[in-house]
Structures are given as C-alpha cells and as structure tokens.
Amino acid sequence: MQRLMEKNPKKMVSQIFAGNRLALARLITKIENRDPLLPEYIKHLYSKTGQAQIWGITGPPGAGKSTIVDRMVSRLRARNLKVAVVAVDPSSPFSGGAILGDRIRMQQHATDEGVFIRSLGTRGRHGGLSHATKEVVWALDAAKFDVILVETVGVGQTELEILKLAQTIVVVLVPESGDAIQVMKAGLMEIADVFAVNKCDRPESDQLVRELINMVSLNEKDHPEKGAWKNVICKTEAVRDKGMDDLLAAIESHQSHLKNTKLKEEKVRISVTDELNNIMTEKVGLELSNYLKSKAGKTLVQNLMKKKIDPYSATRKIFKIFSSS
C-alpha cells in the first residue's frame, strides 16, 4: 500500500499539500537520491511554490550559525509562522538528519509540528547539491512553510552556489573569522544582504564592525543587482539571545526592499534559468554515463585514451547520437 502511494506522484504531492510530514520527508529523500520519477513530483508541486520566504545563513565554522538559526526559529514560531530549516554541508557525506547538531536541535523542536528540520550532505556525489537543495526548498514551499532557512556550513564556492536560491542572505561572522578583507576575498560581500557580527561581547568585534561599515560603503555602487540596498550590519550574541530582534528586523526590511524594487522577481528569473541549466546538465550527464556503458561508448573512450580522437570531436559524435535517438 505504502509502495503504491510512492508510485503515484500526484497522490503523494497532494498529501504534502495537506501537511503530511511523512510524505514530505519521503519526497526529500527521493530528491536526494535523484529518483527517476522526480520530474513527475516536481511537475505536480511546482505551481504551489513561490509563497515562502527563503533566507540563507552562511559563515565560517564556529561562527554560531546554528544558534542564530535556533533563535530565529523560536521567534518565528512565536508569531505562529511555519518554519523549515535545511542545513547543507557540502563536505559531509551524512544526510537525512544524521548529523549531531541536528539531533540536538531536533530535541528542542521535536514536538513542534510547525518546525521541520533536515540536513543535506553530498552522499559522495560531487556537485549537484545546489540543484537538490533547490528542489528540497520547493517541496517545503509547496508544503506551506512560511519561512525556509537554508544554512550552509563553510564559505567556499559550493556554498555560494547553494545560497543563490535564497532571497535574503545573512552572513554570520565572529572576530576570529578574520578581517573584512577576507570577507571580501571569499565573495561574501557580493552575496550578503545582512551581516551578523556574532559573539559581540568579545572586544575585537568592534574593530570588525568598523571594517565592515567601511567595506559596505565602498562596495555599495559595485552591486547594482542589489538595487539601492545597503548591507545592514547587526551585532549579535546569539547564546545570550541578544541582538536577535534587530537581526530579524534587518531581514524583514530586506524582504520589503525586494518586493518594493521588483528585485524579488529578478531573483526568481535568475533562479528559474539556473534551474533549467541544472536539469539539462544532469540529464546530459546521465545520458552520457549510460552511453559510456555501451559497446560504442567503451570503444570511444579507448580511442580517446589512445589519442585517436580528441574530446571535442568525440563530444560532437555523442551529441549526434543523442539527437538521432
């Protein structure tokens, strides 16, 4: 019976619309495993997406992202908003809520039906994580979560890629995570809408705040894609629940800015075209991988290894085969 349900995407998606958490969790697992029926599931739920606010939270390890996320969840719950947290760790092969931090958090919100927490890891696959994360966010969006918090661990290229799906991005820093120059070098100045200087009880934090203020005013004109938005810098001390109201106010102010300036629409446009690229790349990769298992494919690889053909000419051949099949 259970199996039958899973083979009926339309039915399972309607269960998700109705708030069935088990169905939602199952779909997320299917997204992670790149289930062949995924296009069907997405087709049925896509029209219900676009309602949620999507916030991204990033920053170096140990900056206090999880604590900040927890504080936000509590505040949003106090307003009776449904909140989902997606914790993405590109360096971790674990997923499905198996990581320690998750279990600790689960305890706090375990009995709360209005909170959904899920971890995503690479499961050994390189790349494609931002694609999967986006589809997970769609599922949560269609499941009527009001706010979806996407938390990424680390500050590499992969993390920046993942955060492209967020509408508002909070970069969490602590004095020891380095100075503002490093923030800029890591590409965080470009993506940040709000900075949270956490653990602001530490004396060095004022220095970091000053540097960020300078950097923000220097960079303002370089990012027309942000509209006239000027990055907000908030001082927080999440463990003591300090500065969290200001941080939330800054995020909400950015959300209003997005709406008022039509930037939100522009972000959707970028996200949608990006997704087309992701899907096409995935499909081509799958077809190629199947082709290379065939006799003709194996011969082609042999010829490449013997330098009898070059990769570009080989690719042209493969495309011809694909389009004629």
Next chain:
Amino acid sequence: MQRLMEKNPKKMVSQIFAGNRLALARLITKIENRDPLLPEYIKHLYSKTGQAQIWGITGPPGAGKSTIVDRMVSRLRARNLKVAVVAVDPSSPFSGGAILGDRIRMQQHATDEGVFIRSLGTRGRHGGLSHATKEVVWALDAAKFDVILVETVGVGQTELEILKLAQTIVVVLVPESGDAIQVMKAGLMEIADVFAVNKCDRPESDQLVRELINMVSLNEKDHPEKGAWKNVICKTEAVRDKGMDDLLAAIESHQSHLKNTKLKEEKVRISVTDELNNIMTEKVGLELSNYLKSKAGKTLVQNLMKKKIDPYSATRKIFKIFSSS
C-alpha cells in the same frame, strides 16, 4: 600578421610544439576566455598530450605550498627537466600571472626558459575552472613540459575537483591547519597520495604526523582505487630546504606505483570521461543561454515565473528544439 596566426589554430599549435612560449601563453588566454575556436586548437594538440607527469599540490592557505613548489622546481631544473607551474585560485578573479605571489616567483625563474608559470582565477565565472585547468595542462603537456605542477589554494570542493587531473597529489599541512580529523573531513585523505607536514620545526608537528600515520593505516583498505598504495608522510621545512629530497622521492615512488599497477591508465580513463562531461555541459549551457535570449526563450521563462509550466517540462521542450535544429 599576428592576427592571421591566431586565426590558424593548426599553425599556432605547431608553434607551441616547437617551444614558442608566446604562442603557448596566447593559447592559455584563449582557454581562459573560452575562445569559440578552442575545439580546433585542442583537436590539433590533443594527440601530443599524455607525456608529462602531472603533480597536484594543495593545502590550506599559509601552509607553505608555494615555497614547496619553488623548491621542487629548482630540483627538477637541476635534473634538466622542463617544469610548468599552474597556480589555481578559485576565489580569485585575477589571472594571467597578475597575482603577487606569482610575480615574486617569476623573478627567481624569469630568465629560465625551462620554467613556465601561470595563474588561473575564476574571472568572475563560477564553475568551469577545473575544465579550463585541464585544457591548460594539455597545452603545457603538448608544449613538452616534463613535469606540470598544479597548485590550488584552499581545500574546498572546487579545489578537489580541479585536482582530479593530477596523477600524484601532495597535501601540504602545518600543525595549525588542524588535526587529522579535519583533514579527513575535508576529503583530503581520499585524494592525498603524499602528505607534507611542513614547518616541521614546530613542536606540534610530531603530534600531527602521529595522527596522520594512524589515519593512513585506518584508511588504507577504504580506497581500492589507489591500489596497494599507502600514503607517505614527509616532514618538511621548505624555507630551510629541509626534507625536500624525501618529498620528491615519495612523489617519484608514487609515479612508479601508478605505472606498475596500471593505475595511471585508469586515471586517464576517468579524466577523459570527465572531460566529455565537462565539454557537453559547457555546450548545453551555451546553447541554453542563447536560446533564452530568443523570443521563445523569454516567453518560456515568463511562463516558468508564472508557474504555468514546471522546469522539468520546460527542459524537455528545450531539448526537443535543440535536437530538431
């Protein structure tokens, strides 16, 4: 005249074969800029690749990678081997030898015709850097460099991706880069063939060496793709030129291991199929980007934004258009 030469890929490639450094530098720039004629250039030079040894050097910032690379270059030059260094910094928008470290190094080897040094950055593009790096390595290989050192800054997913092209990978660590657990978490245990514990004059380095030894013996059986290779751990102090002979011996021992076990062939197979994927992904991305500029493409994006169609169905439409054109 110059322009004519550049429009004749076959001629330019033959100049590269003949050791013309200017032609080589120009081709690398074309690779960086994704010149539309690139398939032609690659086609003409591909048959001459496969001769060079390709070594990868990675590790956290400040571990002393560049000093180690310099010491290696000097030793290889003493044996009269031609050496190329490709320094890849995924976080840097600079390229073409513009970064400071490069200019310093350039001074040392500026008058040496047997050394070629080049930096590659992202130039604002995300992704595709590992693809471009591979083609740069082909160009250097075809230009008859005996050893190509690919140095990547940082230890993220992008860097690991780039290093897939290397035959032997050296991971440079210093005590302050953390303990062996972090090495494992960052995926370095999987890719490393040789560890260099640099700045080994520091007292904490013995602890790191011990941890690595434990970790290596624990991990041995998990990586059948390495054959019976057991990661070698070398203590170095590159600034004082200490331990460099041992490090080179370890690398050479791994190179022999690759040949004796046919692992080298397997690495070529992986590299070649990976490259087919890269080229196809790039081509599909380009075609998509062109299509989205057309009237039909714009309407499709509008419909996606209005949720009138879902991305998977949209992709199927686009593929149909591509294969019928």
